Amino acid sequence: MASTKVVLPGDIIDTRREEDTTQQEPIVEDEATVIRLGPGLIQASEAVTAVTAGVLHSNSDTNRWWVAGNKRRYVAAVGEPVVGVVVARHGEGYRVDIGSAHDALLPLLAFEGATKRNKPNLAVGTVVYGRVVVANSVMDPEIECYNSNTGKSEGYGELSEGFMFKCSLGLARRLIDTKAPVLAALGSGVPFEVAVGVNGRVWVNAENVETTILVANAIRNSEYLDAKQCRQMVKELLEKQ
Amino acid sequence: MVAEIGPSNIEAAFLLEALKKGTRVDGRGIYDYRTLKISCGPTYGLAEVQLGQTRVLARVSCEVTRPFPDRPTEGIILFNTEFSSMAGFGLDSNRSSTQEVAISRMVERVIKQSRAIDAEALCILAGEKVWTVRIDVHFLDHGGNLIDAASIAAIAALRHFRRPDVTIDGEEAIIHDVRERNPVPLSIHHTPICVTFGFFGAAGDMLVLDPTLLEEQVQVSSFTITLNSHREICALNKAGGIPLSPDQIQRCTQVALAKVDEVNEKIQLAIKASS
Numbered sequence: 001m002a003s004t005k006v007v008l009p010g011d012i013i014d015t016r017r018e019e020d021t022t023q024q025e026p027i028v029e030d031e032a033t034v035i036r037l038g039p040g041l042i043q044a045s046e047a048v049t050a051v052t053a054g055v056l057h058s059n060s061d062t063n064r065w066w067v068a069g070n071k072r073r074y075v076a077a078v079g080e081p082v083v084g085v086v087v088a089r090h091g092e093g094y095r096v097d098i099g100s101a102h103d104a105l106l107p108l109l110a111f112e113g114a115t116k117r118n119k120p121n122l123a124v125g126t127v128v129y130g131r132v133v134v135a136n137s138v139m140d141p142e143i144e145c146y147n148s149n150t151g152k153s154e155g156y157g158e159l160s161e162g163f164m165f166k167c168s169l170g171l172a173r174r175l176i177d178t179k180a181p182v183l184a185a186l187g188s189g190v191p192f193e194v195a196v197g198v199n200g201r202v203w204v205n206a207e208n209v210e211t212t213i214l215v216a217n218a219i220r221n222s223e224y225l226d227a228k229q230c231r232q233m234v235k236e237l238l239e240k241q
Numbered sequence: 242m243v244a245e246i247g248p249s250n251i252e253a254a255f256l257l258e259a260l261k262k263g264t265r266v267d268g269r270g271i272y273d274y275r276t277l278k279i280s281c282g283p284t285y286g287l288a289e290v291q292l293g294q295t296r297v298l299a300r301v302s303c304e305v306t307r308p309f310p311d312r313p314t315e316g317i318i319l320f321n322t323e324f325s326s327m328a329g330f331g332l333d334s335n336r337s338s339t340q341e342v343a344i345s346r347m348v349e350r351v352i353k354q355s356r357a358i359d360a361e362a363l364c365i366l367a368g369e370k371v372w373t374v375r376i377d378v379h380f381l382d383h384g385g386n387l388i389d390a391a392s393i394a395a396i397a398a399l400r401h402f403r404r405p406d407v408t409i410d411g412e413e414a415i416i417h418d419v420r421e422r423n424p425v426p427l428s429i430h431h432t433p434i435c436v437t438f439g440f441f442g443a444a445g446d447m448l449v450l451d452p453t454l455l456e457e458q459v460q461v462s463s464f465t466i467t468l469n470s471h472r473e474i475c476a477l478n479k480a481g482g483i484p485l486s487p488d489q490i491q492r493c494t495q496v497a498l499a500k501v502d503e504v505n506e507k508i509q510l511a512i513k514a515s516s
Binding site: 085123125126127159160161162163164165203209210212213214216217 | 247248249250251252253255258259262264265266267268
């Protein structure tokens with residue numbers, strides 16, 4: 001997209017491509033004309049409407065549209081990785097606080113290798129990394145700690161040790177990118193593990209307490225810094241240690 | 242509204258492990274205050290305090306009322322707190338939790354019962370007309386240690402406030418419009434500032450200054466000491482938690498003395514910057 005377009009909730013988005021508007025041909029419903037909507041956009045009858053305030057982005061190759069905004073309250077969406085805290089245990093699963101309006105359900109069997117006889121026993125207060133599988137306006141969200149297609153954990157599951165902190169949803173989304181400058185800069189200096197939930201919770205773990213605190217603070221401080229400033233900030237933090 | 246839930250197990254365990262090594266999860270030392278930003282104005286009696294993530298706004302206003310019959314020569318000081326439900330989980334604007342009541346009572350006690358404001362100077366005509374000074378404290382964001390932030394905001398707003406000037410002509414009181422005659426500051430005897438400590442460990446042997454929200458949730462006891470710039474203790478508050486030894490209280494007082502001077506200097510600078 002050439003120019004930056006800021007949208008507000010309720011704005012109707014014109015998702016027609018430039019060639020579509022010029023040619024005035026009847027649009028054929030095939031793979032090429034299917035529009036994929038990402039975070040911040042919903043389809044209301046025929047029109048595409050923004051539900052969050054932010055900058056509208058689109059990819060003309062894949063015909064994907066999304067809004068990059070920043071807020072602090074999470075609204076669950078299918079497929080997103082989240083970090084949650086177990087708040088209760090029920091007969092069929094756990095209730096997990098993922099920072100959204102309603103707690104998410106985590107079925108007892110939604111773990112790698114879990115069977116009716118052999119399933120993980122999580123205490124209240126345990127931190128888990130999972131993926132949202134059900135998210136709609138009428139049901140509580142549901143998460144799972146494995147990929148139900150492959151049966152493998154793929155990195156999801158209980159997060160033991162380490163430290164979890166909260167950040168804005170905008171920063172969390174930027175951290176999901178493997179090329180996030182602050183993570184790259186930190187990674188070249190110290191070894192650490194990180195699990196980013198797009199619900200604004202980040203779990204970090206390093207070999208000792210001091211390094212974990214350093215990594216957590218560097219990530220929190222990177223909110224309003226560009227790539228160059230991030231590298232400089234991380235360099236200064238590492239020198240101080 | 243989601244009920245307030247405590248910190249996760251790994252956060253609590255990590256915090257205690259870090260404290261045992263003398264560090265805190267946000268990288269501060271145990272006696273470090275978070276970054277304190279005070280901004281006053283643009284109108285008289287408006288102060289906003291940012292203490293790390295915590296944000297508190299205080300607003301002072303006044304009006305002429307009839308005094309209480311038993312105190313005909315004293316002005317009235319009203320104190321009100323508002324907890325925004327946007328400030329954090331578990332804060333509900335419809336009902337107030339015990340924690341919220343404890344915070345607002347503490348700040349009210351610090352301002353009113355320490356007699357920081359000269360109530361007699363607010364009298365216009367004895368038994369007839371006095372000034373009612375109203376302090377509204379709004380909690381905008383909850384990052385822990387609301388008491389300290391609220392006390393700083395309230396004091397800064399009171400010191401920044403100007404009330405309309407009054408002249409008395411026999412039995413007539415003339416209240417001058419602020420455009421007509423320069424408004425006058427309140428007469429303030431002293432400036433009480435709260436300094437809060439959090440205690441950790443089974444015996445409360447680890448202490449930190451200015452606890453964050455996470456630290457407040459993990460702590461076993463908290464202790465607030467209120468001092469003014471003349472090194473006088475105005476209030477002590479320790480509601481619940483494990484008992485503390487006299488040594489610990491002595492140590493807290495020494496630390497608090499130094500902090501109160503720093504805070505007072507910052508308030509002074511903020512007021513000067515806005516005028």
